[in-house]
Amino acid sequence: MPVALYPGSFDPIHNGHIDIAERAARLFDWIVVAVYDSPSSKRLLFTTEQRVDLARQALQHLPTVQVIPYRGLTVDIAHQVGASALVRGLRATSDYEYEAQLALTNRALAPDIDTVMLITSLQYAYLSASILKEVAALGGDISHWAPPLVVQALLNLHRP
Amino acid sequence: MPVALYPGSFDPIHNGHIDIAERAARLFDWIVVAVYDSPSSKRLLFTTEQRVDLARQALQHLPTVQVIPYRGLTVDIAHQVGASALVRGLRATSDYEYEAQLALTNRALAPDIDTVMLITSLQYAYLSASILKEVAALGGDISHWAPPLVVQALLNLHRP
Amino acid sequence: MPVALYPGSFDPIHNGHIDIAERAARLFDWIVVAVYDSPSSKRLLFTTEQRVDLARQALQHLPTVQVIPYRGLTVDIAHQVGASALVRGLRATSDYEYEAQLALTNRALAPDIDTVMLITSLQYAYLSASILKEVAALGGDISHWAPPLVVQALLNLHRP
Amino acid sequence: MPVALYPGSFDPIHNGHIDIAERAARLFDWIVVAVYDSPSSKRLLFTTEQRVDLARQALQHLPTVQVIPYRGLTVDIAHQVGASALVRGLRATSDYEYEAQLALTNRALAPDIDTVMLITSLQYAYLSASILKEVAALGGDISHWAPPLVVQALLNLHRP
Amino acid sequence: MPVALYPGSFDPIHNGHIDIAERAARLFDWIVVAVYDSPSSKRLLFTTEQRVDLARQALQHLPTVQVIPYRGLTVDIAHQVGASALVRGLRATSDYEYEAQLALTNRALAPDIDTVMLITSLQYAYLSASILKEVAALGGDISHWAPPLVVQALLNLHRP
Amino acid sequence: MPVALYPGSFDPIHNGHIDIAERAARLFDWIVVAVYDSPSSKRLLFTTEQRVDLARQALQHLPTVQVIPYRGLTVDIAHQVGASALVRGLRATSDYEYEAQLALTNRALAPDIDTVMLITSLQYAYLSASILKEVAALGGDISHWAPPLVVQALLNLHRP
Numbered sequence: 001m002p003v004a005l006y007p008g009s010f011d012p013i014h015n016g017h018i019d020i021a022e023r024a025a026r027l028f029d030w031i032v033v034a035v036y037d038s039p040s041s042k043r044l045l046f047t048t049e050q051r052v053d054l055a056r057q058a059l060q061h062l063p064t065v066q067v068i069p070y071r072g073l074t075v076d077i078a079h080q081v082g083a084s085a086l087v088r089g090l091r092a093t094s095d096y097e098y099e100a101q102l103a104l105t106n107r108a109l110a111p112d113i114d115t116v117m118l119i120t121s122l123q124y125a126y127l128s129a130s131i132l133k134e135v136a137a138l139g140g141d142i143s144h145w146a147p148p149l150v151v152q153a154l155l156n157l158h159r160p
Numbered sequence: 161m162p163v164a165l166y167p168g169s170f171d172p173i174h175n176g177h178i179d180i181a182e183r184a185a186r187l188f189d190w191i192v193v194a195v196y197d198s199p200s201s202k203r204l205l206f207t208t209e210q211r212v213d214l215a216r217q218a219l220q221h222l223p224t225v226q227v228i229p230y231r232g233l234t235v236d237i238a239h240q241v242g243a244s245a246l247v248r249g250l251r252a253t254s255d256y257e258y259e260a261q262l263a264l265t266n267r268a269l270a271p272d273i274d275t276v277m278l279i280t281s282l283q284y285a286y287l288s289a290s291i292l293k294e295v296a297a298l299g300g301d302i303s304h305w306a307p308p309l310v311v312q313a314l315l316n317l318h319r320p
Numbered sequence: 321m322p323v324a325l326y327p328g329s330f331d332p333i334h335n336g337h338i339d340i341a342e343r344a345a346r347l348f349d350w351i352v353v354a355v356y357d358s359p360s361s362k363r364l365l366f367t368t369e370q371r372v373d374l375a376r377q378a379l380q381h382l383p384t385v386q387v388i389p390y391r392g393l394t395v396d397i398a399h400q401v402g403a404s405a406l407v408r409g410l411r412a413t414s415d416y417e418y419e420a421q422l423a424l425t426n427r428a429l430a431p432d433i434d435t436v437m438l439i440t441s442l443q444y445a446y447l448s449a450s451i452l453k454e455v456a457a458l459g460g461d462i463s464h465w466a467p468p469l470v471v472q473a474l475l476n477l478h479r480p
Numbered sequence: 481m482p483v484a485l486y487p488g489s490f491d492p493i494h495n496g497h498i499d500i501a502e503r504a505a506r507l508f509d510w511i512v513v514a515v516y517d518s519p520s521s522k523r524l525l526f527t528t529e530q531r532v533d534l535a536r537q538a539l540q541h542l543p544t545v546q547v548i549p550y551r552g553l554t555v556d557i558a559h560q561v562g563a564s565a566l567v568r569g570l571r572a573t574s575d576y577e578y579e580a581q582l583a584l585t586n587r588a589l590a591p592d593i594d595t596v597m598l599i600t601s602l603q604y605a606y607l608s609a610s611i612l613k614e615v616a617a618l619g620g621d622i623s624h625w626a627p628p629l630v631v632q633a634l635l636n637l638h639r640p
Numbered sequence: 641m642p643v644a645l646y647p648g649s650f651d652p653i654h655n656g657h658i659d660i661a662e663r664a665a666r667l668f669d670w671i672v673v674a675v676y677d678s679p680s681s682k683r684l685l686f687t688t689e690q691r692v693d694l695a696r697q698a699l700q701h702l703p704t705v706q707v708i709p710y711r712g713l714t715v716d717i718a719h720q721v722g723a724s725a726l727v728r729g730l731r732a733t734s735d736y737e738y739e740a741q742l743a744l745t746n747r748a749l750a751p752d753i754d755t756v757m758l759i760t761s762l763q764y765a766y767l768s769a770s771i772l773k774e775v776a777a778l779g780g781d782i783s784h785w786a787p788p789l790v791v792q793a794l795l796n797l798h799r800p
Numbered sequence: 801m802p803v804a805l806y807p808g809s810f811d812p813i814h815n816g817h818i819d820i821a822e823r824a825a826r827l828f829d830w831i832v833v834a835v836y837d838s839p840s841s842k843r844l845l846f847t848t849e850q851r852v853d854l855a856r857q858a859l860q861h862l863p864t865v866q867v868i869p870y871r872g873l874t875v876d877i878a879h880q881v882g883a884s885a886l887v888r889g890l891r892a893t894s895d896y897e898y899e900a901q902l903a904l905t906n907r908a909l910a911p912d913i914d915t916v917m918l919i920t921s922l923q924y925a926y927l928s929a930s931i932l933k934e935v936a937a938l939g940g941d942i943s944h945w946a947p948p949l950v951v952q953a954l955l956n957l958h959r960p
Contacts, residue, residue, distance in 0.1 A: 232459065235460075257414045258414075261446045264445075268446075268464070269455070269460050
């Protein structure tokens with residue numbers, strides 16, 4: 001019964017993430033979406049609690065997908081949930097190098113866990129959480145890039 | 161019971177291929193290594209029969225891996241063997257673009273089959289069948305890049 | 321009255337080319353689609369006459385777009401038709417390097433002609449004439465990648 | 481009468497920017513250089529007023545080029561000035577991916593506005609505002625990378 | 641008697657750096673490892689003194705390698721120590737673009753000094769000081785990526 | 801007395817090659833330019849004798865540079881001439897991946913020989929022997945890309 005971990009910041013979850021989660025759910029028996037509870041180094045817009053909450057709502061149509069927060073090394077949480085694979089989405093070439101570096105680092109740390117990469121669907125190939133947040137902050141229409149609850153969460157942030 | 165198809169030319173199979181097959185065998189219940197029986201467009205060193213034979217011998221330690229030749233569209237053979245995923249190894253950045261193009265083309269042709277990419281292990285990151293063949297043709301030592309039977313097959317080719 | 325030249329092999333023209341031609345037609349007063357009448361170096365599926373003919377039919381809905389064959393340097397034909405710009409479509413990162421090299425070579429040969437690059441629309445980002453031809457040769461469905469007359473021309477080629 | 485918008489931070493304007501503006505001015509009837517009045521997210525060396533002022537002086541030899549500051553979405557200011565195209569300069573491969581992402585995002589937000597990319601001239605292919613500022617801060621000679629008034633503005637900043 | 645400068649932040653020195661220094665020491669008569677004493681712009685974990693000290697200890701097995709701190713332009717310190725070449729290690733494609741930009745900038749500033757690039761050995765191809773620090777901060781095992789004294793220095797930092 | 805080997809096809813030698821040879825000659829005591837006497841696999845325009853002859857004439861102003869033809873593995877000829885380094889010029893990102901693969905393959909075959917990469921000078925960054933030959937074949941002006949004797953050799957080829 002292979003389990004896969006899908007780790008990330010999910011700040012916030014968007015349609016590109018949901019696409020990867022849906023496709024991973026067809027390949028593995030159980031998917032654990034692991035929301036990184038960053039100590040400080042990264043500037044995030046939403047709290048860990050909010051990010052977990054938005055991801056749970058956005059993925060609730062997938063019965064074999066579970067959302068949890070995590071701290072520490074990604075391979076440690078993978079071991080804890082019994083995952084044999086990490087799932088990552090690849091958008092563009094520049095993603096690839098970073099993801100390859102991450103995958104090789106994780107294999108050095110935990111040779112029993114492999115990284116499985118899925119190519120992001122074309123309609124989300126240019127979508128990132130940064131762009132989503134920037135367009136939202138400037139008042140642009142983001143309704144085709146994120147589910148309504150995420151759009152609303154972003155609008156609430158920018159409302160006085 | 162997820163089945164994955166690992167398609168390629170395998171002209172000849174080398175340690176990079178074997179590494180990917182071994183790792184895929186840990187993620188999927190059954191792996192079909194599909195050796196492309198190219199009609200003509202690509203210049204191959206070994207016949208389809210030889211390439212299938214070498215792959216079978218090189219992978220015989222993997223009980224859940226089967227080697228077959230195929231013609232036609234990769235997604236058609238995937239449907240025929242009941243595969244829900246295609247497996248591909250990624251070496252370098254230049255690979256990525258070609259593989260992404262292939263993956264997106266195959267998804268357009270068969271949305272029910274996804275492509276799963278694994279990063280080639282570091283020690284084979286620069287290894288390709290072309291380099292293997294070129295070094296062998298020039299008399300270089302290829303014993304750390306391919307199993308003995310493949311090394312022998314290449315030596316036989318270059319013996320008068 | 322700026323004129324732009326859109327040069328290429330167009331072997332055969334597909335939806336990615338048509339997308340670029342349509343968008344260029346909105347930016348320039350007149351577009352000359354120049355089909356390269358290669359002496360020999362490149363293996364082409366269709367004759368120059370056929371490629372020009374398919375392009376003319378596929379672009380006949382664009383009143384300011386004209387299709388001609390050409391030989392020799394691209395900048396020479398650009399001068400002959402009075403073009404101040406070359407138009408090229410960019411798909412992926414690997415395209416970019418080749419296109420940049422071409423653009424810089426052409427500027428060295430003719431500093432008065434600039435190359436204008438448009439990003440291929442997402443739905444055609446992985447489409448190339450090579451893939452179109454390969455999928456068609458293997459009997460795959462290409463109807464969402466090329467107009468009906470081009471699909472028919474490809475089918476005719478592969479009919480005994 | 482096609483108008484193009486050339487948006488950017490221009491912190492400060494340098495010879496690479498001027499090269500793109502000059503070439504765009506040959507392709508379009510009117511160029512609006514739009515200096516982004518960033519609310520806060522980006523660390524800039526010069527104020528918006530200074531950046532606009534330096535750009536105006538550096539481009540005053542181009543009668544069809546106008547410099548304005550702007551806030552908000554780039555496509556919104558493009559609509560306001562009646563631009564049908566955004567102009568961007570491409571230096572290297574790493575630029576390309578970011579620019580492609582930006583172009584596709586902008587097309588999603590405003591399908592009537594296209595992004596036109598020009599390859600930076602070879603002599604400025606490695607020039608960026610960051611490098612200009614870093615070399616200036618360390619006392620290096622920057623006189624071949626920026627017009628005298630920009631060199632002077634940078635020297636004034638680093639004078640006690 | 642050719643001297644080469646190997647400049648960097650070395651925050652801290654790791655096995656990838658040591659590999660480059662060892663190989664450069666075989667090509668040049670004398671190597672000066674120059675530790676950048678950044679005024680402020682970069683967030684560093686160790687002080688300049690600590691970084692110089694760790695590098696000196698990690699490279700003490702190389703009799704023709706000397707470690708010094710430096711400020712200002714890299715080409716200025718190269719002139720001061722009489723270096724005719726800068727040495728840089730290349731890991732991946734994304735490194736390449738940045739390093740090429742740096743090399744061309746330095747050649748513009750000092751045409752008499754050339755940049756010599758060495759490909760990082762495969763086993764360190766994914767290793768960077770950032771990854772080393774991140775894995776160390778999260779409690780991962782870094783003993784195969786850095787010499788014992790550096791591992792200890794990182795552990796000391798994260799000890800309460 | 802370090803010797804470096806600069807291997808290649810040199811079909812024909814152009815200004816980009818000459819630039820690399822000149823710069824390598826400042827770094828090493830002796831440079832052996834090794835012209836690959838390809839058995840068959842590559843389509844070359846000039847014979848090995850002609851390529852060696854053109855390179856010798858084009859490099860005769862460099863007293864420490866010698867031109868020889870070679871067959872077999874590059875590392876074997878490097879050993880024969882006593883070279884401790886291979887020199888290669890890097891133009892663009894796409895070059896980098898191929899060159900890295902080559903360098904890592906050569907290090908696997910001969911760990912005592914390292915590959916030293918130099919960034920091609922900006923004015924030749926887009927120049928390749930293929931482009932030179934193609935522009936020459938189409939009657940374009942190539943006088944700024946190759947020395948007069950090479951230009952003449954190319955013109956002679958295309959004269960009836």
